[in-house]
Amino acid sequence: MAYSRIFDIIQHQLQTNPLEVCLARRYDKKNWTTYSTEKVIEIANKISSGLLQLGLKKGDKIAIVSINNRPEWQFLDLACSQIGVITVPIYPTISSADYEYIFNHAEVKYLFVSDKIIHRKLREVAAKITTIQAVYSFEEVDSIASLQSLYGNINQKAIDEVKASIDVHDVATIIYTSGTTGIPKGVMLTHNNIVSNVKDALSIITVTKNAKTLSFLPLCHVFERTINYAYFAAGASIYYADGLETISDNLQDIQPDYFTTVPRLLEKVFEKIVKKGKTLSGFQQKLFFWALNLAESTPLEKEKSYLQNIKFSVADKLIFSKWRLALGNNIKAIICGSAPLQPKLATIFTNAGIPVLEGYGLTECSPIVSVIPLNQNCFRAGCVGRVLPSIEVKLANDGEILVKGPSVMKGYYKDETATNISISKDGWLSTGDIGEFTTDNFLKITDRKKDLFKTSGGKYIAPTPIENKMKESFFIENIALVGDGEKYIAAIIQPNFLELTNWANENHIKHQTNQDLTENLEIKQLFKDIISNFNTHLGKVEQVKDFILVDDEWTVDNELLTPTMKLRRKKIKEFYQKEINLIYNK
Numbered sequence: 001m002a003y004s005r006i007f008d009i010i011q012h013q014l015q016t017n018p019l020e021v022c023l024a025r026r027y028d029k030k031n032w033t034t035y036s037t038e039k040v041i042e043i044a045n046k047i048s049s050g051l052l053q054l055g056l057k058k059g060d061k062i063a064i065v066s067i068n069n070r071p072e073w074q075f076l077d078l079a080c081s082q083i084g085v086i087t088v089p090i091y092p093t094i095s096s097a098d099y100e101y102i103f104n105h106a107e108v109k110y111l112f113v114s115d116k117i118i119h120r121k122l123r124e125v126a127a128k129i130t131t132i133q134a135v136y137s138f139e140e141v142d143s144i145a146s147l148q149s150l151y152g153n154i155n156q157k158a159i160d161e162v163k164a165s166i167d168v169h170d171v172a173t174i175i176y177t178s179g180t181t182g183i184p185k186g187v188m189l190t191h192n193n194i195v196s197n198v199k200d201a202l203s204i205i206t207v208t209k210n211a212k213t214l215s216f217l218p219l220c221h222v223f224e225r226t227i228n229y230a231y232f233a234a235g236a237s238i239y240y241a242d243g244l245e246t247i248s249d250n251l252q253d254i255q256p257d258y259f260t261t262v263p264r265l266l267e268k269v270f271e272k273i274v275k276k277g278k279t280l281s282g283f284q285q286k287l288f289f290w291a292l293n294l295a296e297s298t299p300l301e302k303e304k305s306y307l308q309n310i311k312f313s314v315a316d317k318l319i320f321s322k323w324r325l326a327l328g329n330n331i332k333a334i335i336c337g338s339a340p341l342q343p344k345l346a347t348i349f350t351n352a353g354i355p356v357l358e359g360y361g362l363t364e365c366s367p368i369v370s371v372i373p374l375n376q377n378c379f380r381a382g383c384v385g386r387v388l389p390s391i392e393v394k395l396a397n398d399g400e401i402l403v404k405g406p407s408v409m410k411g412y413y414k415d416e417t418a419t420n421i422s423i424s425k426d427g428w429l430s431t432g433d434i435g436e437f438t439t440d441n442f443l444k445i446t447d448r449k450k451d452l453f454k455t456s457g458g459k460y461i462a463p464t465p466i467e468n469k470m471k472e473s474f475f476i477e478n479i480a481l482v483g484d485g486e487k488y489i490a491a492i493i494q495p496n497f498l499e500l501t502n503w504a505n506e507n508h509i510k511h512q513t514n515q516d517l518t519e520n521l522e523i524k525q526l527f528k529d530i531i532s533n534f535n536t537h538l539g540k541v542e543q544v545k546d547f548i549l550v551d552d553e554w555t556v557d558n559e560l561l562t563p564t565m566k567l568r569r570k571k572i573k574e575f576y577q578k579e580i581n582l583i584y585n586k
Contacts, residue, residue, distance in 0.1 A: 004168050005191040007082035009198070009232045010044070013037050017209050017235030023071040025240040032239070032254075035071055040078070043151070047079035048159050050150030054110070054133075058084030058162060061106045061174065065090050065099075065122060066114035069219050069240040072138040072147055074228070076112060077219075081191070083162045087173045088186075089220035091563040092118055093556040096125050098184055102176050103129040105414065106186060112147065115139040168192040174413050175222055175363050186413030187363045189222070196406035197366040198230045200388035204373045205333065205357060207234035211257040212330075214250055216241035221564065222367045223337050227260050248326070255328035263341040264565055266334070266356070270345055271474050271499075273323060291315035295351040296344060300379040312351070320352040333357050333374050337367075338564050340445065340468045343382035350379050360384035360445055364422065364429055366407040369393065370443045383442040393443065394428070400449055401435045402428040434462070451569060453484035459541040461489060466542055467567075473530050474499045478554045478561075480572045481544065482580055488545040490583045492576050493527065494554050518549035548579045 003012040013019065018037040027033050035043070056062070062085055066073055080087050088106045090099065092114070099122060103111070110133060111126050113119045119141050126132050135144050172191045176184035207213075213231050215238050217224035231238050236258070241250045247265075277288040294315050298308060324331060334349070337359045349356045359371035370393070372378060372385040387393045391405035404427045411419035423429050434446045447462035454460050463481040470479050470491070477496040483489040497514050500523065504511055511517050527549060535543040552575075554560040559571050573580065 003233065004195055005081070005166060006172050006194060006229065007044075007078055007163070007166075009195070009229055010037065010041055010078060013232050013235055014041060019210070019235065019237055021237040021239075022232075023074060023238050023240070025070050026242055029242060029246075033071075040071070040075065042154075043075045044078040044082065045154045045156065045159060046151040047075055047147070048083045049155045050152040051079060051085060052083060052155065052158055052162075053152055054150075056083070056085050056109065058165065058170075059086065061086045061088050061108050062110045062112060063088040063090055063103060063106070063108045064112045064220065065092050065118050066112075066138065066219070067092050067118060068114065068243050069215050069217075069224070070114070070138060071240065072114075073219050074238075076147065077225075081172055082159060082166075084166050084170065086171055089173065089175060089225070091218065091220050091556075092121075093563055095559070096121075098176075099125045100128060102184060102186075103132060105184075106174055106176075107131045109133055111135045113137050113141075116141045119144060166191070168195070169410075171410060175220075177363055185415060185418055187222075188410040188413050189363075189366055190410050193366040193407050193409060194226055194229065196390055197226055197368055197388070198233055200390050200407070201226070201230050201368050201371065202234060203389055204371055204386065205230075205335065206374055207231060207236050207258060208332070209235040211236040211332070212254050213238050214241060214247070214254060214256040214259040215239065216244060216247055216250075217260050217262065217338075218563075221338070222363050223361065224260055226366060226368065227335065231258075251326070251328040255330040257330055257332045258335065259331075260335045260337070262338045262565060263336060263345070264339070266336060266341065266345055266349070267471070269327075270348070273326075274474070288319055291319035292348065295320070295348045298347070298351055300347055300350055300381050316353060320354075323352055324354060327354065331355075335359060335371070337361060337371075339566060340464060342468055342472055344472055346379075346381040350381075355379065358384050360433075360443060362431055362433075364409045364431075365391075365403055365405075366409070368407075369401075369403055369431075380438075380442050383438060383444050386442060395435065395437070396430075398449070399434040399436065399446070401431045401433045401443075401445075403431055404428050455483055455489070455541065456485055456487050457541065461542060466538065466544070469537070470531070470534050470544075473534075475503070475527065475530060478567070480567050480569060482573060486584050489541075489543065490580070491531070491544045491547040492572060492579070493547055493549050494552065495527075495549055497551075514551035518551045524549065546583050548576070548583065550576065550579070 003009045014037050020036050021034045022037045022040050024032045024034040077087055088108060109131055119137055126135055136147050137144055138147050140146055168191045171188045173189050174186040176186050213236050219225050239254045241247050280288055294311055331354055333355045335357045341358050346356045346358055357372040359368055361367035361369045369391055370385040370387045394402050396402055408429045432449045434449055436444050447464045451463055452460050467479045467481060470476055475496055476493055478494040480492045481489055500517055504517060509520055509522060517523055531544050556563050560568055562568060
């Protein structure tokens, strides 16, 4: 069966590869509750019937705010898509002001929350919104109805009538961008936008039938959501992690073939691997770091020599196989996106038999624009893959990436001006990202257009590649470069306090607080040495000449990071303006 609308995908699975385990989650932290393909469709139909009884019509909007991924999210999403109700998924970590703006702007009629924590957070905000008629919860919460209360007798005739009226170009969802500046914008994505992206992605990343997948990136982010639809289409089982803290346990338990992640989580995995290597002694430690150096120093794009293959065979048997075991021992590919991945990590993991497929995209493109193909000859570090088959990409005169194709959004909701600024009359979307193509046609991202700044000497600086390189140090959790209009570049550094505390203890440095650490002269010298080492790999104007260590944690809550863990540069600069002034007024 061909599929052209979102709700067609699950029917495609039913007809081509019905699963005993379509969706699964541990509700008691021990045992997996599973739902077959048939059961998923049955529950979605019950919810659709319940929503129709509430009076919801094609084009109405409901909002979903959930802490963790869960089958109920998919039940509700599928139920809405097949009766033309537009879903508005929202991060559980944004500010009350942003919630209020989105609820009002989208004219949300019903709000669905995951549990009592989110209900407590949104209770007062929801009460202010005149369009919201009721709040429902996935879990049992006092004073509000549960999602299960909507499970009505299935009115298949009514559902089918609405289904028949849904065009592929109808809006399926409105996703509000987290945005590093300004108010959120509602990205309107149609059935065709998302389904075309699913088909394109599967043509490059061949997800095998009956594969097991682990899902933990938020479903409110279009990256994880589209990948989940791709799992449906490929006939793969989806297991939802209890939360970020249980990922290691879940990996061992279900032994997945695929999962998606963001670079920071891979960085954490790598840090743990290296830390374990350092605890080894004598020959074992030498062997570990020999294997690590072999994986790091062998380029992915070159065919290995006979001697290299022998070395890798030894390293694989003695070292790399243990890394794979920690990830469940069955990984066929890790799909990585949302932020730049250190080329070093892509090289090490892929050479160790853990293929990392880095991709590039944005919400406005549903979201995938390019991805590394799951093909031994196509692994590249520092690239974001090949452009998907249905998509065209060209570079503007200033290097900005322009995208055209069926997955490009319908526009920004209620914002024709912003839509016309972003999409040209002939259909080219301005991404705001600067990029280039390699000689063998792989796309590379060099920076965000609006992140570029110019020193007083007139030199343009692209901060992201420099920051990404410096985050290879285990002592650096986050780093933001500054220097717009100044003589030189400086850095604001949030240390990795876990690593730094261990180092301080080993070097007998007395401390009680993180502030004690950031003010210590020996620690300042440590970071000076780290930066000096990285500076040797940079051009003169790109080198970091000064820095400050800060003891604040950069989070979504204090608005220094976006929900997708990107730097809010303007906020960071405002937050540390006093310290920045001290640097340049020395």
